Amino acid sequence: MDTWEFYTEKLIPALNEGLWMSVLIIVPSAALGVLIGVLAGAGRAAGPPWLRRVLDLYVSVFRGTPLVVQLTMWYYGLPGVSRFLGSILGPMGLPEFTWRFLVLSPYVASVVAFTLCSGAYQSEYIRGAILSIRKGQFQAAKSLGFTDSQTFWSITAPVAMRRALHGCGNEIIYLIKYSSLALLVTIQELTGKSNALASFYFRPLECYLLTALYYLALVSLATFFLRWLENRLRVPGMGMAKTG
Amino acid sequence: MTGRPEGSPPGAAGPPLMEARNITKILGGKLILDDVSLSLNRGEFKVLIGPSGSGKSTLLQCVHFLLIPDGGDVLLEGASAVEMGHKNVCAFRREIGMIFQDFNLFDHLTARDNVAIALRKVKKVPKAAAMARAMGELERVGLADKAGLYPAQLSGGQKQRVSIARAMAMEPKLMLLDEPTSALDPELIGEVLNVIANLARGGMTMLMVTHQIGFARHLVNEINFMEDGRIIERGHPEALLADPASRTATFCSRLSELTGNQ
Ligand SMILES: Nc1ncnc2c1ncn2[C@@H]1O[C@H](COP(=O)(O)OP(=O)(O)OP(=O)(O)O)[C@@H](O)[C@H]1O
Numbered sequence: 264m265d266t267w268e269f270y271t272e273k274l275i276p277a278l279n280e281g282l283w284m285s286v287l288i289i290v291p292s293a294a295l296g297v298l299i300g301v302l303a304g305a306g307r308a309a310g311p312p313w314l315r316r317v318l319d320l321y322v323s324v325f326r327g328t329p330l331v332v333q334l335t336m337w338y339y340g341l342p343g344v345s346r347f348l349g350s351i352l353g354p355m356g357l358p359e360f361t362w363r364f365l366v367l368s369p370y371v372a373s374v375v376a377f378t379l380c381s382g383a384y385q386s387e388y389i390r391g392a393i394l395s396i397r398k399g400q401f402q403a404a405k406s407l408g409f410t411d412s413q414t415f416w417s418i419t420a421p422v423a424m425r426r427a428l429h430g431c432g433n434e435i436i437y438l439i440k441y442s443s444l445a446l447l448v449t450i451q452e453l454t455g456k457s458n459a460l461a462s463f464y465f466r467p468l469e470c471y472l473l474t475a476l477y478y479l480a481l482v483s484l485a486t487f488f489l490r491w492l493e494n495r496l497r498v499p500g501m502g503m504a505k506t507g
Numbered sequence: 508m509t510g511r512p513e514g515s516p517p518g519a520a521g522p523p524l525m526e527a528r529n530i531t532k533i534l535g536g537k538l539i540l541d542d543v544s545l546s547l548n549r550g551e552f553k554v555l556i557g558p559s560g561s562g563k564s565t566l567l568q569c570v571h572f573l574l575i576p577d578g579g580d581v582l583l584e585g586a587s588a589v590e591m592g593h594k595n596v597c598a599f600r601r602e603i604g605m606i607f608q609d610f611n612l613f614d615h616l617t618a619r620d621n622v623a624i625a626l627r628k629v630k631k632v633p634k635a636a637a638m639a640r641a642m643g644e645l646e647r648v649g650l651a652d653k654a655g656l657y658p659a660q661l662s663g664g665q666k667q668r669v670s671i672a673r674a675m676a677m678e679p680k681l682m683l684l685d686e687p688t689s690a691l692d693p694e695l696i697g698e699v700l701n702v703i704a705n706l707a708r709g710g711m712t713m714l715m716v717t718h719q720i721g722f723a724r725h726l727v728n729e730i731n732f733m734e735d736g737r738i739i740e741r742g743h744p745e746a747l748l749a750d751p752a753s754r755t756a757t758f759c760s761r762l763s764e765l766t767g768n769q
């Protein structure tokens with residue numbers, strides 16, 4: 264097989280399949296991660312003390328342990344919990360789904376792991392952005408008769424969004440790259456495919472180089488979009504961090 | 508009495524426009540306001556002066572119910588803020604405007620949106636009408652040409668004028684001003700004082716914390732001198748300042764020694 268054919272017939276079609284799988288993991292993980300980050304970040308910045316403590320615990324666990332460990336726990340660890348639950352709930356006559364739901368498919372385990380980890384980091388940016396809003400902004404809103412929810416939607420949210428955008432964008436770019444860990448739970452995404460091809464054809468250099476280019480393209484696309492968004496939302500003098 | 512507009516003769520029947528009754532406030536375990544009472548009739552302009560830490564800002568915030576007093580009540584046209592309850596406190600605040608020392612414009616909005624946003628979100632005025640109103644208010648403070656600029660693009664004096672326009676757009680019954688010029692470079696103070704003087708001439712009821720005694724003495728009806736959480740002297744500026752034994756006169760002469768004006 265000559266090199267050109269190897270590329271067009273084998274490598275590229277296989278990597279394209281892997282790319283599609285990667286996108287299927289990255290997009291929902293990023294979207295849900297931002298959502299969780301916003302909720303957890305707002306809760307940590309402005310919630311009641313008990314909620315803050317719960318959310319701080321969530322963040323310290325998910326930021327404080329390696330993602331590989333989290334991912335393998337979701338996929339390989341939970342079935343053990345499920346068996347244990349089953350041994351208790353089964354004899355009690357409960358239906359099987361009450362413990363079977365803990366056995367996750369590789370895809371669900373990956374999305375759950377990436378979402379929760381990403382959400383923990385996102386919440387840091389959101390929390391910091393909310394806490395950085397000067398007290399005077401809230402006082403002014405109060406003095407004009409804003410209710411708490413009017414203040415949140417008119418002041419807190421638009422300002423915090425701008426302040427957090429840069430950090431949240433960076434986190435999404437990390438997510439694109441750590442999505443490759445999904446190969447550890449048997450998913451044939453970009454890196455998984457590339458691994459398989461490299462060992463099958465004994466051509467690791469080409470396989471991995473091309474894979475790297477695929478990731479570079481994904482990251483460039485995300486960077487371009489984030490930059491566009493930052494420019495659209497840019498407000499003179501608001502001290503939004505510049506995209507590097 | 509200078510500055511008192513027609514339509515509110517002294518001793519007019521009916522309650523004062525605003526009456527703060529026996530306000531006390533404790534902050535950080537310390538008694539910051541100690542049984543302060545103060546009232547303004549419609550169209551009156553009163554000034555609050557006193558040493559730093561005497562509780563002037565705290566008093567304004569209590570009158571506005573931005574800080575809830577620990578004791579006492581504020582009545583606006585006879586309506587009690589305490590009786591209004593927690594749920595309606597926003598409606599109470601809406602009737603009063605506040606000008607802050609450091610402007611507190613919304614950083615993410617243009618001058619025009621700063622003025623329009625409360626009209627739209629709080630008063631639910633339709634967008635086009637709110638924008639037109641905002642332009643009108645900016646025009647009144649001489650900033651129609653700056654409507655599209657963000658706070659970071661305005662000078663301090665311009666920011667303060669926008670914040671006055673923002674408060675005025677809500678048609679407040681009472682305006683509270685907390686050292687509106689003390690964060691400004693000297694050459695920018697005049698433009699803001701001009702706008703405030705115009706409000707006074709227009710009959711706006713105002714309570715202002717200021718150390719600009721030269722400005723105040725010709726415009727205001729009363730000076731209230733605060734110390735340690737109490738108003739310890741009150742009276743017409745000419746009377747207070749003419750009496751060399753008054754605390755107000757001593758304080759003001761020390762001020763002018765320090766700042767070197769008047
Ligand atoms: N949140 C707070 N917690 C504890 N103490 C406070 C708080 N806010 C204000 N104080 C204290 O209350 C006192 C009065 O403060 P306030 O700001 O009302 O004074 P002021 O007369 O406006 O002074 P200045 O002329 O410096 O503005 C000060 O001693 C201040 O330290």
Ligand SMILES: [Mg+2]
Pocket residue numbers: 563564565685
């Ligand atoms: Mg003060």
